[in-house]
Amino acid sequence: xxxxAQSTTFRExxxxxxxxxxxxxxxxxxxxGWEGADSxxxxxxxxxxxxTLAGRELETAQSVTAEKTHEVxxxxxxxxxxxxxxxxxxxxxxxxxxxxxxxxVPEGVKRFLVILCKEGRSYGS
Numbered sequence: 001x002x003x004x005a006q007s008t009t010f011r012e013x014x015x016x017x018x019x020x021x022x023x024x025x026x027x028x029x030x031x032x033g034w035e036g037a038d039s040x041x042x043x044x045x046x047x048x049x050x051x052t053l054a055g056r057e058l059e060t061a062q063s064v065t066a067e068k069t070h071e072v073x074x075x076x077x078x079x080x081x082x083x084x085x086x087x088x089x090x091x092x093x094x095x096x097x098x099x100x101x102x103x104x105v106p107e108g109v110k111r112f113l114v115i116l117c118k119e120g121r122s123y124g125s
Contacts, residue, residue, distance in 0.1 A: 020047040024072065025087040026080060040085065048074045050088065053116075070097060072115040076104065086117060095119060 024047075027040040055068040072086065086097040097117035105112045 020049055020073070020075070022048050022050050022088060022090075024048045024050070024074075026084050027087055028084050040087070042087070043079065043084065044077075046074050046077065048072050068119040069100075070117045070119060072097070072117055073105070074113050074115065076110040076113055080113060080115070086115075 023045060025042045025045050027042050030039050030041050049072070051071045051073075053069045053071055074080075080099075080102055082099045082102065084099055086099065088095045088097070097119050099115055099117055101116045103114045103116075104110065105114050
């Protein structure tokens with residue numbers, strides 16, 4: 001059964017295996033003033049569910065790049081924006097996600113946020 005972000009309740013999502021079992025850090029880029037030395041500061045840490053939506057390989061300039069998109073669900077909180085990134089320590093490996101969009105679920109209500117992300121390091125490390 002496919003779940004629509006707008007038509008499902010958290011209880012339905014939990015039944016389908018979307019519990020808030022992961023711990024994610026939301027980070028903001030702190031500009032250092034000289035090229036190549038971006039650093040990231042952790043703004044806050046939240047519990048979330050992470051679900052892989054799609055994966056593909058892109059072939060550009062004689063190299064292959066893997067790209068994955070994910071859906072991250074968190075309890076509503078202010079202060080989340082597309083200028084941030086998400087850091088997830090997944091079993092010893094740190095995975096980084098660029099935030100593409102943020103949607104309230106249910107729509108217009110301050111209950112949950114569904115965040116569409118792309119895994120990778122497009123903003124630097």
